[in-house]
Amino acid sequence: MAGSITNTTVPITSSLSKLQSLNGLFAIYKKQGPTSADVLNTLKETLLKEAGVQNPNPRKRKKQSLKMGHGGTLDSAASGVLVVGVGNGTKMLSTMLAGSKKYVAVGELGKATDTLDATGSVVLEKDFEHITRLDFEEKLQSFTGDIMQVPPLYSALKKDGQRLSVLLKKGHKVEAKPARPVTVYNLTLQEFKPPLFTLDIECGGGFYVRSLVDDLGKALSSCAHVRNLIRTKQGQFTLEEHALHEEQWTLEHILRSLKHCSESEQGVDYTKPSEADT
Secondary structure, three states: OOOOEEEEOOOOOOOHHHHOOOOEEEEEOOOOOOOHHHHHHHHHHHHHOOOOOOOOOOOOOOOOOOOOEEEOOOOOOEEEEHHHHHHHHHHHHHOOOOOEEEEEEEEEOEEOOOOOOOOOOEEEEEEOOOOOOOHHHHHHHHOOEEEEEEOOOOOOOOOOOHHHHHHHHHOOOHHHHHHHHEEEEEEEEEEEEEEEEEEEEEOOOOOOOOHHHHHHHHHHHEEEEEEEEEEEOOOOEEOOOOEEEEHHOOOHHHHHHOOOOHHHOOOOOOOOOOOOOO
16 A cells, blocks of 8 residues: 555645645544545645635645645554655655554454455354464464565555555456565554454554454464554554544644654655555
């Protein structure tokens, strides 16, 4: 999955000039349901309306006057921290988000789905009564450190320029991407009440929590999928301290929380899309 940058052309007003002068990074809270791109467009619409722009169309790609992007897509069904770059801050997304990410994931044993989460159709059911907490914790050790992981079929990774998830929904046959190296810094079992379990995960870029839970289920001679997923940290931004909720999507709140670009960072292009980690 890739970060997203869109541009909007609007008339210049005093409030809009302040908005357009923003350069840096801030974090917002993404709720369950909308895509990360939809959330970004809603944020832009809200800010443009506050600046006095009527009926803004954040999807129009014309002369840049409000440049905004997000780094590291969250699945529609996931919630939590989404880091946003504004102005020259879009050039900082890759470097500023190169650090670890943290998630809290609730999984369910005994059922596998085609999407590896609760939005999909159940494709397999297996017994899980044999799994103990000790079994689970022992298996977690083999998923910690530098490991190989196959990304989910239902993802924003692309084939011939189209997202795999879109191709699947259109009925096309899609082959799994090859396994690739990812890093898991910390992986702990917080709660174990079969069939449900809760994991705390700290990982690097390109990691998919859905694939982890699916692989864990298989390793335990059963199957599993993600019931609920929350990103609690992205780069230096945490859910509790930094993520602005929808009622806080105002110029005033963003000015308070904005991490500004340094001159050296503004001079380097870091707009290469970042992959998702869910």
